[in-house]
Amino acid sequence: MSSHSPESPIQRIGGALLLLVVLLALLVAGVISFPREKRDLPRPSTAVAPQGPRGGALHAGPSTDSVRVATAGRPGEYRETAQAVSEGQQLFHAYNCSGCHSDGGGGMGAILMDRRWYYGHEPGQIFDTIVQGRQNGMPSFAGRIPAYQVWELVAYVRSLSGLVSPDAASGRDDHMEVAPPPNSLRMRAPLLVRPLPPNDSASVKGTTAPGGATRRETAAAKGAP
Amino acid sequence: MAAKNWQNTRFSELNQITPANAGRLRLAWTFSTGVKKGQEAAPIVVGNTMYVVTPYPNILYALDLTKAGTPGVLKWKYVPPTVPAAQGVACCDVVNRGAVYADGRVIINTLDGQTIAVDAASGRELWKNRVANIHTGETITMAPFVVRDKVFVGNSGGELGVRGWIKALAVSSGRLLWTAYSTGPDSAVKIGPRFRAFYPSEKGKDLGVHTWPPGQWEIGGGNVWGWVSYDPDLNLIYHGTGNPGVWNPDLRPGDNKWTCGVFARDPDTGEARWFYQWSPHDLFDHDGVNENVVVDLPLGRSVRKVLLSAQRDGYLYVLDRASGQVLSATPFVRVTAYKGVDLKSGRIQPNEAKETHTGVVVRDIAPASPGGKDWQPTAWSPRTRLLYIPHQTLSMDYEGTDANYIEGTPYVGADVKMYPDPVRPGDGSRGAFTAWDPVHAKPVWEIKERFPVWSGTVVTAGDVAFYGTMDGWFKAVDARTGRVLWRHKTDSGIIGQPVTYLGPDGKQYVAVLAGVGGWSGAIVSGPIDPRDRGAALGFVNAMTDLPKATPAGDKLYVFALP
Numbered sequence: 194m195s196s197h198s199p200e201s202p203i204q205r206i207g208g209a210l211l212l213l214v215v216l217l218a219l220l221v222a223g224v225i226s227f228p229r230e231k232r233d234l235p236r237p238s239t240a241v242a243p244q245g246p247r248g249g250a251l252h253a254g255p256s257t258d259s260v261r262v263a264t265a266g267r268p269g270e271y272r273e274t275a276q277a278v279s280e281g282q283q284l285f286h287a288y289n290c291s292g293c294h295s296d297g298g299g300g301m302g303a304i305l306m307d308r309r310w311y312y313g314h315e316p317g318q319i320f321d322t323i324v325q326g327r328q329n330g331m332p333s334f335a336g337r338i339p340a341y342q343v344w345e346l347v348a349y350v351r352s353l354s355g356l357v358s359p360d361a362a363s364g365r366d367d368h369m370e371v372a373p374p375p376n377s378l379r380m381r382a383p384l385l386v387r388p389l390p391p392n393d394s395a396s397v398k399g400t401t402a403p404g405g406a407t408r409r410e411t412a413a414a415k416g417a418p
Numbered sequence: 419m420a421a422k423n424w425q426n427t428r429f430s431e432l433n434q435i436t437p438a439n440a441g442r443l444r445l446a447w448t449f450s451t452g453v454k455k456g457q458e459a460a461p462i463v464v465g466n467t468m469y470v471v472t473p474y475p476n477i478l479y480a481l482d483l484t485k486a487g488t489p490g491v492l493k494w495k496y497v498p499p500t501v502p503a504a505q506g507v508a509c510c511d512v513v514n515r516g517a518v519y520a521d522g523r524v525i526i527n528t529l530d531g532q533t534i535a536v537d538a539a540s541g542r543e544l545w546k547n548r549v550a551n552i553h554t555g556e557t558i559t560m561a562p563f564v565v566r567d568k569v570f571v572g573n574s575g576g577e578l579g580v581r582g583w584i585k586a587l588a589v590s591s592g593r594l595l596w597t598a599y600s601t602g603p604d605s606a607v608k609i610g611p612r613f614r615a616f617y618p619s620e621k622g623k624d625l626g627v628h629t630w631p632p633g634q635w636e637i638g639g640g641n642v643w644g645w646v647s648y649d650p651d652l653n654l655i656y657h658g659t660g661n662p663g664v665w666n667p668d669l670r671p672g673d674n675k676w677t678c679g680v681f682a683r684d685p686d687t688g689e690a691r692w693f694y695q696w697s698p699h700d701l702f703d704h705d706g707v708n709e710n711v712v713v714d715l716p717l718g719r720s721v722r723k724v725l726l727s728a729q730r731d732g733y734l735y736v737l738d739r740a741s742g743q744v745l746s747a748t749p750f751v752r753v754t755a756y757k758g759v760d761l762k763s764g765r766i767q768p769n770e771a772k773e774t775h776t777g778v779v780v781r782d783i784a785p786a787s788p789g790g791k792d793w794q795p796t797a798w799s800p801r802t803r804l805l806y807i808p809h810q811t812l813s814m815d816y817e818g819t820d821a822n823y824i825e826g827t828p829y830v831g832a833d834v835k836m837y838p839d840p841v842r843p844g845d846g847s848r849g850a851f852t853a854w855d856p857v858h859a860k861p862v863w864e865i866k867e868r869f870p871v872w873s874g875t876v877v878t879a880g881d882v883a884f885y886g887t888m889d890g891w892f893k894a895v896d897a898r899t900g901r902v903l904w905r906h907k908t909d910s911g912i913i914g915q916p917v918t919y920l921g922p923d924g925k926q927y928v929a930v931l932a933g934v935g936g937w938s939g940a941i942v943s944g945p946i947d948p949r950d951r952g953a954a955l956g957f958v959n960a961m962t963d964l965p966k967a968t969p970a971g972d973k974l975y976v977f978a979l980p
Contacts (some may be wrong), residue, residue: 292828298950330506369817369833371952
């Protein structure tokens with residue numbers, strides 16, 4: 194016969210399949226892996242390493258006016274980009290925000306993944322909350338976090354409740370998954386509720402009534418003062 | 419006092435309510451405290467007055483029992499001046515575990531770090547002393563404990579890198595008499611010439627410094643947020659110490675003295691007399707603060723002076739309370755985290771397969787962080803010679819993470835997901851009420867519950883034990899057989915400490931606060947979104963069905979026979 198190939202087409206396909214199977218096996222065995230690239234951020238200068246000296250205490254609750262002016266934010270620095278959100282996500286853990294707010298589900302601190310905003314959902318308002326602190330326990334980070342990092346935190350915090358485009362929001366976390374990834378959340382309109390005065394402490398932080406609605410929510414919905 | 423007596427037995431001599439008539443218990447009266455957070459306090463009764471302290475803002479109510487159930491029941495109300503920001507540094511709901519009465523005064527601790535005495539008759543403030551600083555992450559949730567002229571107070575803050583301490587204040591004036599730290603040099607821990615540890619690993623100079631990386635002891639935890647007991651014959655107080663600062667153990671190599679252990683101290687001077695460490699170099703947030711019940715127990719041919727302690731690590735310890743020697747340590751729940759306690763060295767043996775490290779997810783660690791039993795106190799009946807243990811049956815997945823210390827913020831370094839123990843019980847139940855025979859080191863009976871049994875318990879000379887469930891059932895059980903004699907559905911889950919008292923009319927009453935919350939119930943009482951399974955330090959993952967079972971509550975319930 195005229196053409197005599199050393200390998201039939203079936204043999205060639207078989208060879209390719211074999212290669213694929215070997216590659217898959219290697220992948221499963223963990224010999225070949227595709228780890229997420231880890232980029233080290235500059236360590237926040239305020240986060241004192243355990244070996245180092247004790248830093249000064251944060252001020253629990255709202256800061257004084259003199260401290261407030263120490264960190265002035267410029268809204269022009271704010272970006273809702275994937276990079277800003279992703280860096281904010283790492284800073285959220287580095288500055289121990291996650292210790293109180295978990296991965297947005299709250300705990301010692303307020304829930305960040307729902308629609309309720311006691312102190313405002315606009316980037317500038319969240320910036321103020323981080324820098325100034327709030328009366329019911331949010332400490333003031335004034336002078337502790339560079340303004341550009343505060344803005345990155347703001348972007349990540351907003352992404353937790355779907356206020357940032359899913360294209361920019363994070364799809365996964367660097368640790369054991371405990372909460373749905375922010376980019377899976379649908380964008381929803383924020384629900385504005387008024388913070389209670391500090392003395393009405395019996396029901397701060399959204400005490401849930403049997404019906405499921407908080408007192409503040411109810412008051413806001415009714416337009417109460 | 420919340421623990422009923424110095425020995426912490428929570429045994430009442432009252433015997434009108436018995437297994438024969440408990441089925442006829444009826445609601446006698448209720449009182450609403452107005453604070454819908456976790457109600458962990460024990461109401462205390464002195465003469466014809468009941469004193470109830472609420473979760474933050476820590477309102478103290480005096481209720482006139484001669485007018486119980488009428489509008490005139492409120493004798494007075496004391497609202498302490500407090501700082502709301504304290505709520506932001508309280509790890510696990512804003513609970514308070516009760517008041518103590520001494521010498522005409524009612525003494526309370528406030529979440530924002532004050533110890534306050536008010537006149538028991540009038541509610542007038544007599545003294546207050548700010549002993550803890552919320553700006554460094556300190557709070558106070560424990561019930562103060564009085565021995566003669568001194569009141570003992572300890573701090574909370576083990577999740578914020580707070581250095582633990584116990585302080586003695588004068589009952590008369592609130593003046594600070596001594597402070598003993600749980601970490602640091604011997605002088606600060608009050609370890610001196612009178613200290614005699616039983617085991618070699620507790621011997622050496624300044625172990626509270628040398629068993630840590632440099633400086634880490636300053637933020638090393640060991641908080642004294644649990645119970646204090648007292649043996650008047652030996653003149654020793656016993657108190658546990660909490661978890662070491664930063665949960666992730668990779669960040670603090672060493673034994674981390676004197677965390678996760680129990681101190682015997684001279685109440686007059688604070689000097690440590692002995693110490694035993696339940697879990698050196700804690701790997702799982704297994705605090706050591708659970709109550710040490712003072713009991714004399716026939717063991718072998720002699721009667722031994724012992725402490726009974728159902729600890730977070732899942733073991734029921736019997737300790738010689740004069741020396742600190744471990745006489746036995748038996749698991750009362752499923753334990754995968756450890757292989758046992760070596761009675762020769764006294765050391766618990768961690769299971770290498772379950773050791774926690776940075777960046778590694780370890781699965782099925784039992785018991786989970788809240789332990790086989792958390793703060794919820796046991797009761798001992800000298801009649802049945804059984805220890806009644808309200809507790810949980812949880813396992814967890816755990817991953818150590820990096821952690822930065824920033825004073826006044828959480829310092830944990832771990833991601834946690836808890837769930838019902840998959841093997842024992844393995845049926846999705848998360849708690850149990852167990853009667854334990856410490857002489858034969860075995861359970862006698864056990865009642866399984868859907869949720870962790872986060873309430874305390876009381877047992878009576880009528881051989882009835884009482885406890886509550888997180889879905890709101892208050893139960894009376896036969897102390898000998900575990901048969902449920904009676905139950906009553908309350909408005910909210912129960913995590914409080916039941917008490918029983920003789921009313922002005924000569925009748926026996928049983929009282930308990932119903933109001934779910936605390937670490938386990940934060941999903942209902944706190945600001946928590948159940949979609950985040952890691953919230954409340956991973957407890958939420960095990961409790962997502964709690965909000966359907968109970969709302970938050972604030973009510974005192976009092977029951978009696980008709």
